[in-house]
Amino acid sequence: xxxxxxxxxxxxxxxxxxxxxxxxxxxxxxxxxxxxxxxxxxxxxxxxxxxxxxxxxxxxxxxxxxxxxxxxxxxxxxxxxxxxxxxxxxxxxxxxxxxxxxxxxxxxxxxxxxxxxxxxxxxxxxxxxxxxxxxxxxxxxxxxxxxxxxxxxxxxxxxxxxxxxxxxxxxxxxxxxxxxxxxxxxxxxxxxxxxxxxxxxxxxxxxxxxxxxx
Numbered sequence: 001x002x003x004x005x006x007x008x009x010x011x012x013x014x015x016x017x018x019x020x021x022x023x024x025x026x027x028x029x030x031x032x033x034x035x036x037x038x039x040x041x042x043x044x045x046x047x048x049x050x051x052x053x054x055x056x057x058x059x060x061x062x063x064x065x066x067x068x069x070x071x072x073x074x075x076x077x078x079x080x081x082x083x084x085x086x087x088x089x090x091x092x093x094x095x096x097x098x099x100x101x102x103x104x105x106x107x108x109x110x111x112x113x114x115x116x117x118x119x120x121x122x123x124x125x126x127x128x129x130x131x132x133x134x135x136x137x138x139x140x141x142x143x144x145x146x147x148x149x150x151x152x153x154x155x156x157x158x159x160x161x162x163x164x165x166x167x168x169x170x171x172x173x174x175x176x177x178x179x180x181x182x183x184x185x186x187x188x189x190x191x192x193x194x195x196x197x198x199x200x201x202x203x204x205x206x207x208x209x210x211x212x213x214x
Contacts, residue, residue, distance in 0.1 A: 010108060014099040021096050028059060028093045035082050036063045041097055046114035049134045054106040056114060057097035061085035090185050098137050110170045111136025112158040119151060127155045133162045138173055143180045144204045153199070161208060172207055 029040055038060055046056040062080045088094055101107040107114070114135035120128075140161045141154045161169070180203070204210075 007105065011103055013109070014102040018096070018099050021093075021099075024093055025059070025096045028088050031084060031088065032060060035085055038063075045117060046135070047117055047120045047131065048106055048114055049131060051120075051131055052106075053117070054101065054104075054114075056107075057100055059088070059094035059097060061089050061094050087185070090181070092181060095137060102137065106135075108134045108136050110138050110173050112139055112162060113141055113154075115151075122151075123155070126159075127152075130155050130158055130162070138177050140173060140204075140207050143173070143176055143207065144200050157204065169207065169209065176203065176207065 033040060040060060042058045042060040042062075043055045044058065045053055048054050062085070063082070098107060102109065111134050112130050120131075123130075139158065141149070141158050144157060145154055180200075
């Protein structure tokens with residue numbers, strides 16, 4: 001009964017957010033199409049809970065055919081993105097289509113970010129434990145890390161959080177998300193002033209319930 005109630009709330013919220021975000025998403029879509037040719041929506045295979053494969057939806061912000069021999073994860077100042085598309089990514093507008101993944105039950109609002117099959121194939125036995133959790137649109141790794149993420153560090157942090165999560169820690173994720181997004185946006189507009197560390201250790205401590213030392 002509780003699971004049914006949670007799923008119903010997720011679907012309702014996802015539909016509401018889709019409607020509210022539609023004007024912004026439409027504007028971003030026009031910008032992407034004018035910026036470079038290619039499909040508007042990227043459908044990428046990811047590994048979900050219990051190794052279930054699904055298609056993750058994203059607004060395409062990378063230039064068509066730009067992958068080449070580059071790493072699967074985006075890098076700091078990644079040249080595969082134009083400045084305007086890099087800014088769109090910093091706002092997470094490109095993630096809006098994943099609300100459809102939530103409606104389909106493949107993702108939830110807060111959970112570990114799903115990875116592509118080739119990355120999961122290299123997981124250790126311990127790292128595979130992360131697949132016990134439903135992947136999410138928001139989560140601790142998206143806040144603590146942004147670009148140039150190291151997979152081993154990301155999974156270690158996610159396991160530490162999701163194996164000990166509670167309602168109040170998830171609320172903190174939701175509260176910190178807009179703050180971090182604004183910081184990322186400022187970093188794209190004025191990169192000299194808003195430099196980015198590889199890892200926000202103060203935020204990591206705050207989300208894990210540890211004492212914050214500033």
